Every structure is written in C-alpha cells, then in structure tokens.
Amino acid sequence: MSAFDKIYRSALPMKFFTKGWGKPSTLLKLIENFKSVSMLKKFEQFAGGDFPIVVDMRTEHKNTVLVEGSFVSPFERALTNVMDAENSIARFQLVLPKEWSTKYKPICIHLAGTGDHTYSRRRFFLANRLLSDGIGSLIVMNPFYWKRKPKDQK
Template identity: 30%
Template sequence: MAAKLGSLHYVLDHIYGAFMHRTKMTPQFFSRGWGGKQLEMLERMFDQLFPEAAGQNWPPILVRPTWKTVWESKGACLREGVFRTPCDEQLLSALPPESHSARVAFLVPKSVPPQKMACVVHLAGTGDHSFERRLRLGGPLLKENIATMVLESPFYGKRRPMLQRGAKLLCVSDLLLLGKATIEEARSLLHWLDSEEGFGKMGVCGLSMGGVHAAMVGSLHPTPVATLPFLSPHSATVAFCEGILQHATAWEALRKDLAVMTLEEVRERMRNVLSLTDVTRFPIPKNPNAVIFVSATDDGYIPKHSVLELKKAWPGSEVRWVTGGHVSSFLLHNDEFRKAIKDGLDRLQWKESPL
C-alpha cells in the first residue's frame, strides 16, 4: 500500500508538471537565451561565493527598511517594509529596474523583547510571488516566540520585470542573478536582525528553490544560524537537467543562442552553468547540527540522491523524510516544516541569555 501511495504522489508531480510546463498555456524558461555577457559576469560572481572567499565581504551593507503597519492585534504585529537592494553597483546594473527595491513582510510577537525571540527569514520557492503562503507557514510559530520575515525575491511579485510572464525567467543569467541578489539581501536582513534589532536567535528557510538559497545563506553566515531547506535539491542542475523542469526549458532557443548543433551540447553547457549553484561546494555552516533538511519520499522534482548529497557534504546535518511528492508535501506537510524550524532554532545558543 505504501509503495502504491508513493507512486501516486510521484505521478501527481508529473501530472502537475505536464499541465504547468508542457502545454502551450504557459511560456518556457529561458525563451530569450543565455544572457550573453551578463551570464559571464554572474559566473565570475558565483565563483567568489565558494570556500576560498567565504569569509570575505562581511559585514554586508546594512539595510534599514521603511515600514508600514498592515495590522496588529493584542499578541502580534504584521509590518511590510521596503528597502533598496544592497547589491553592489555591478549587480544592481544587471538587475531589472523593477527589482531594485526589495520588499519584506515582518510578523512579530508583541510584548516580547527581541533578545528572547528568534526570527527566521523565509525565502521564495519557484513561483511564490507573494507573502501569504510563507506568512501562513510562520504564523503558528508566534506562540513559540518565533518571528517570521518574508523576502519577496527579485523577478517575483512586484519586482517582476514587465516582459516576464509568471515565474518563467527570460534568460539563464536571470536565474543566477535572482540567486545572487537573494543571497545578498537575505544576508543583509540577517545582519539587520542581529545588529539593529538584537534577536537572540536567527534562522533562514525556504522551499524548493528557496531552500537552495537558504542553504547558501546559512553556509556563508559567519555565526551559527538555523538553516532549513525544505524539498530542496543540492543544485539547480537537478531541477533543470534531470527533473520535471527540463520539460519547461526552451532548449531550442538556447541551442540557437549558443550556435551549436546538438541538444546534448546545450545540456552540457546548462549543467556547467548550474553547477555554480551546487550547495555541496559551499562551506559547512558554523553549526551543522542546526541544519535540518525536510525532503519528500516520492518527489518527482527532487530525486533522493540529490538530498543525500547534501547530507554527505554537511556532516552533522539531519534529513527528515515526509511521505509524499513535491506538490503534495508543499501542501500537506507545513506542520513538519514548522517543527524543523523550531528544532533547528532549539539547537542554537541564545546570543544573550533571556532574563
């Protein structure tokens, strides 16, 4: 019975993927090609994130969002903030103008000093254009004195370029640009939560693509943070060269842009580019015991071997398996994601012991 149920979850992922990515109802990823010189610049930037440069460029630019209160109750407050992305001028010039201003939502318990609270930065998965889903994930954690900060990704939501439809990025370079800018913004937000707000513990989490970015941010942070990648591969190569998203990729447009004859040459170039997103090449986080991967047993997007590569690369980390596929786990296992957030934070020392 369990095997049949697992097969059903796997098949549901492929049915959903076929509907979303193999019909003419939606565009394909990278329909405008590789991105030319912009891709070459981003490849150099990502090389600088790897172990030999991991301790450099800290602290990041300190962001100070401009806030407005969305609502508040006796026990909690939700604010939304805007800040200029802290990316350097080279990266800023590569970003579309719509992505120059970043937006965050900040859900915080009231009447609790920050030193007695934890805060987790939630990063967006593919297609997550709004704050709502991640706020619903973080909301029940208020009773545990865990605040939720939700970052709107570049290229998503109000930061989406005018010509982009949905989550289908126009160029391969956009994928690296989205990732690099998200990493810089998340690091700056963690720095703000620590140095300006004084939170006692911090973490970073994300689902799918957001989990890859969360792993990178947690890896590069100079002090221990809870690092919580959910339903995440070890590299974007898995999603676009092995998983369902390969059927959503404009391979013919990429072949023409690369001026090569065979599809295999295009795929090899894609594998080389996306190897820059391989989390196993990043440093082991400062407290690997506070790294918890939550993965699905029958994920049609993320194969098990990819998850196990993460576990092997970061000794001391933990993998938790939930029964389901990528889509069903995304919908049904929020309680398991919340438990991982709480457990990861519990494995950290308080920055300052609560009174």
C-alpha cells in the same frame, strides 16, 4: 517570447513563465556576471555594510505586529544596472509577536519556493504557527515574482 524561452519551455513539463522569463539581455548580463558575484571575497565586498530599510507599512493586531518594507538588493550594489528596476528593490514582510516571551528575539527567515508569488502562503502555514512559540518570521519576496516581476515577464 524569445527563441531561448521557447526552446527552454518546450523541455519542461511544468507551466512556469509560459510566456517568457523577461528580457534576454537581463539573463545574459546575469550569466556574464555570475562568476564575479559567486566568489566569496567579491560577495563580502558588496553584501557587507549598511542597507537602509524603508518601512512601507506597519500594522498592529491583537498579538502580532506586521511590517512590510524594502531595501536596495545587494545584487544591485554589485552589478549596477543589470537587474530590472522591479528587481533592484528587495521586498519583505516581517511577522512578529506583539510581546516577546523571552529576552531573545528569534526570527526564522522564509524564502519562497517555486511558484510562491506572495507572502500569504508562508505567513499562514509557517509564520503564524511559529508565533505561538514566540518566534518571528522574515518573509522574503523572490526576484522575478509578484512586485519584483519585470513588466515584460509573463
């Protein structure tokens, strides 16, 4: 664990990333490039356009269609080789009604809270309940969590 991690951890009462956040060089690269990606004009340049989606799995249940997939993160497009390989691919789970009740297809985007490493909590408590109202859900996996967690992060 780096000295930065030890100092930071000592100030926090919570038990997140107790053995380090990952490579200090990744954090430094993100800090160095924060200004360029936080400007709206710059953001529009790298976030716009086509992001091909890879469908890893599609499962149909009685009333539900479940799709898991991935795409190259817009951050990777903006800051090539700043993110670890695990973080450069954004991952998601799409929970849809098998048959839509209207011509509209509303979808709610669920971002993870701190400590929410998988899709299951958001799918169970949020997405499944929205399905009964004919609303689909896009559950996004946060960087540095679960499958997007760098190998050296503990």
